[in-house]
Amino acid sequence: MSATETGPPPRAEGSGDREPVLSARGLRVxxxxxxxxxxxxxxxxxxxxxxxxxxxxxxxxxxxxxxLARTLLGLERPAAGAVVFEGRPLDRSARGLRAYRRRVQLVxxxxxxxxxxxxxxxxxxxEGLRIHEGTTADEVGRVCRALSLAGLRPPERxxxxxxxxxxxxxxxxxxxxxALVLEPEVLVADEPVASLDASVRGEIxxxxxxxxxxxxxxxxxxxxxxxxxxxIADRVAVMYLGRVVETGxxxxxxxxxxxxxxxxxxxxxxxxxxRPAPLPGEPPDPRRVPPGCRFHPRCPxxxxxxxxxxxxxxxxxxxxxxxxxxxxxxxxCHLGPEEGRAGRALRTGGx
Numbered sequence: 649m650s651a652t653e654t655g656p657p658p659r660a661e662g663s664g665d666r667e668p669v670l671s672a673r674g675l676r677v678x679x680x681x682x683x684x685x686x687x688x689x690x691x692x693x694x695x696x697x698x699x700x701x702x703x704x705x706x707x708x709x710x711x712x713x714x715x716l717a718r719t720l721l722g723l724e725r726p727a728a729g730a731v732v733f734e735g736r737p738l739d740r741s742a743r744g745l746r747a748y749r750r751r752v753q754l755v756x757x758x759x760x761x762x763x764x765x766x767x768x769x770x771x772x773x774x775e776g777l778r779i780h781e782g783t784t785a786d787e788v789g790r791v792c793r794a795l796s797l798a799g800l801r802p803p804e805r806x807x808x809x810x811x812x813x814x815x816x817x818x819x820x821x822x823x824x825x826x827a828l829v830l831e832p833e834v835l836v837a838d839e840p841v842a843s844l845d846a847s848v849r850g851e852i853x854x855x856x857x858x859x860x861x862x863x864x865x866x867x868x869x870x871x872x873x874x875x876x877x878x879x880i881a882d883r884v885a886v887m888y889l890g891r892v893v894e895t896g897x898x899x900x901x902x903x904x905x906x907x908x909x910x911x912x913x914x915x916x917x918x919x920x921x922x923r924p925a926p927l928p929g930e931p932p933d934p935r936r937v938p939p940g941c942r943f944h945p946r947c948p949x950x951x952x953x954x955x956x957x958x959x960x961x962x963x964x965x966x967x968x969x970x971x972x973x974x975x976x977x978x979x980x981c982h983l984g985p986e987e988g989r990a991g992r993a994l995r996t997g998g999x
Contacts, residue, residue: 668696669866670720670834671972674729677719687934689715691890694972697866704877705870707887710932713870717836721754750780753827755837759819763811770807773826790829798825799855817848835867853880874913878902886910889932889942892970896977906979908949940964949983958982
C-alpha cells in the first residue's frame, strides 16, 4: 500500500460464502534437492478459492507460495493431501490432467521468458488451442477474442508481431491472452507484475479485475507484494515456511493483522505509520523447519519478551493448521490476536 492509496477496490460480494471451485486439502509437498535431502515446501495447507473470487497468496521468497500454486495446477505431485476441483479430487491420469489444465490456466511471472522469440503473437496465443483441439477453422477469431479480452485492441494489429516488437506490458497481456483462449474458469498467476515497470503494473492489475467482472473468473495470485494484494484481492493467505499463518478478508488481514509475521511484512511498506519491525535471524529454510512454531526463531514478539507467557509453547508446540475458513480472519499464533494488537498499538502509538 502506498501513501496515496485510500482503500481496497470493490470486493466480490459474498465470495467467502460460496462453494469453492478450487481447494487444497491438507496439502503437503516434499521436494528433493540435487545433493539429496528434502525440503518441506508445502507443509499442511488448507485453502479455498470461490467462483469469481481473487485470493492473494502472500509471503517472502521461499515461503512455498509458488510450489503451492504449481501443485494446484497439477504440476507438482503432493506427498499428502489433495487438490479438489469442483468438489472432486484432481484426476491425475494423463486424460484427467489434460482436461483440468484446460479449465485452470497458468499466467507466468516472466512474459519475456515464457514467450518464444521465434513465434508470432498469433502462434503463441494459439498454442494452447492447438494442443487441446488441433488447428480449427475459427482459430484466428478465437485468438483475436482472447487478445481483445487481454486489452490488445484492435487484435489484428498484434497477430503478426514478435515478442521483441512489444512492450513489457504488451507481452504480459499476450501471456494472459494465451491463458484466456481456452476459456478457463480459474487463473493461477505467479507474481504477474513483478517483472513489469511500475507504470504498467496498475494496468495489468486492473485487467485482472476486469476479467473477474466480465467473465466471472476466479484467480489465485502468488505475490510477495502486499500492496498488490490490497489492490486486487478479496482474501489474503499469508504463507511462511510452507504453512498458511494468517488468512481472512483482505481489509481485515492487512488493516488489522494478528500474526507477528504479517505485522512485520506490513511495517516495511512505504507510507505505513510507526517504525519498521525488521525480522531477526536467518531467512527460513524449508530443509530445516524448526520445532514448535516455525516462526519462533524470528518472532519479534518472542524476542521482545511480549510473548513471554506463551514462550514455551512457541518453542515446542506447532500451531494447528488453519482450516479453509472462507471470510473468517484467523492466525496460527499462540500469542492470540488481542495480545498481538496491544503490542502493535504500543509500538505505533495507536489506541
